[in-house]
Amino acid sequence: MRSDIAVDPAEPAGSAEPSERPGTAPSSGPPAEPEPGPAAVSRRRARARRAWGRGGLVLLLVVLSVPFVFPTWWMATSSLKPMSEILRAVPTIWPQDPSLAAYQDVFALQPFAQQYWNSLYIAAVVTAGTMLVSAMAGYAFARIRFPGANALFLLVLAGLLVPSEVTIVPLFRIVNTLGLIDTHWPLVVIPILGAPSVLATFIMRQFFLGLPGELEDAGRVDGLGRWGIFWHIAFPLSRSALAAVAIFTFLKSWNLYLEPVVYLSTKESFTLPQALTQYVDAYGGPMWNVQLAATTLTVLPVLAVFLVAQKQFVQGLAQTGIKG
Template structure:
């Protein structure tokens, strides 16, 4: 009887937590279908106004900003996966002088808030003529905290792979690159899936760098573009929530296809 009571209590607590987590998402989705004059007077939209989405999609700047976010996030994710996997393998499996010091220096970049370095980065990008381009939005995450986190994640994953696999490959005459490409990389799919989700999500939601390094609307990314729905006359909530709902689609797609490997990657370090 007591165990059943505890189980019921757990379900009640989890249900309340779920409501708190899902509540803002439901409000976003329902608001995106409301009339502009009924945003705060009803929860269930009546009538349903699909025109909100058509009006948002009809804005040329929104579609361009949506594309900018997609291609920048994809490029950054692919580059981080490539560099982080190679660097993680080097730190985990290749012993060279100063490797631990260099690794600690990489990790230290994760402890520095981006607001501290934004002014010197802006001055540097301005001096080399890269302001109002997408190049800073691609390079800075790779060599900043997202890249350092990727190196840390891949290094920790490669450390738990049995060294006997590597020794057997060396005895068979495999080079370092072939060992990495044919043995370690296929085994690291769970870690790569985890890193894909984290990297894509962090770049998809990035607001500071696009705000600082881009000036024209056609070069802005989606997070900055969403802020344009608020001006001196107020906030167009029905358009803002419609655009935000559309902005969640790529994240849901990425997580849907990588969720199984993501869970494996998150638990890979707990057992050896």
């Protein structure tokens, strides 16, 4: 991914001199004819100092990047190493003798493609469902005045405060009573309707709160009812907030660990985070290189999606109620 594909307001648009915005530094104004005099000298000096300062900041960013990037780099490169090299205490930056054998094992040892599909479709359904459900609820809580709206909103917000460890046993009993153990139902329905979707509802509500009322009035004049206003006006306008919700939700579902471990029991129905822990030898010892290869395969697509979608993501968040 080239960094310039994402048209980012924070990115210098290819100009030789970074175009500064007024807030951060004195604007140099139009490139007027050189104007000799002490002012120009001091300005030039200030600019030089600023260039050094900016260089320092970039250096700082580079240093700060190391603890963020190195573990992922180590993970990806270690999947090309034999076990003995992985376990070496001082990590090697590049495999001495790279091999793709671990990647073959990933697919040979488990129905990895099936598990990949499980994770993918569950995450997709949960994301789509959450977008719809949270947009509807967020819209109603924000724009429709109906009795008990506040009480109901507080009731829903309670979900934000319940760690999943707290309710996992009763939820398991409920799911078991319904005979849905080892199916994907609990992994789809509970996140869409239960605690995990609360943050999404909250974000959507904040977005719709900021929607100008005139747009709705215009819709009403055009003869649209509530549903029509929601479907044809509010929902399409909330694209950026929905993007943020989508990314949050997808990541959460994609990385869900405790719930699949509890609800699923056959390999064919496993999701990825759970499958990763299954690459062990006959004695339960982890096969590090295969685990790391499988992990790399699960991380890369999400990373790629983020790279492509990060502009929408950042803008989405900027336009939701979470902004300043």
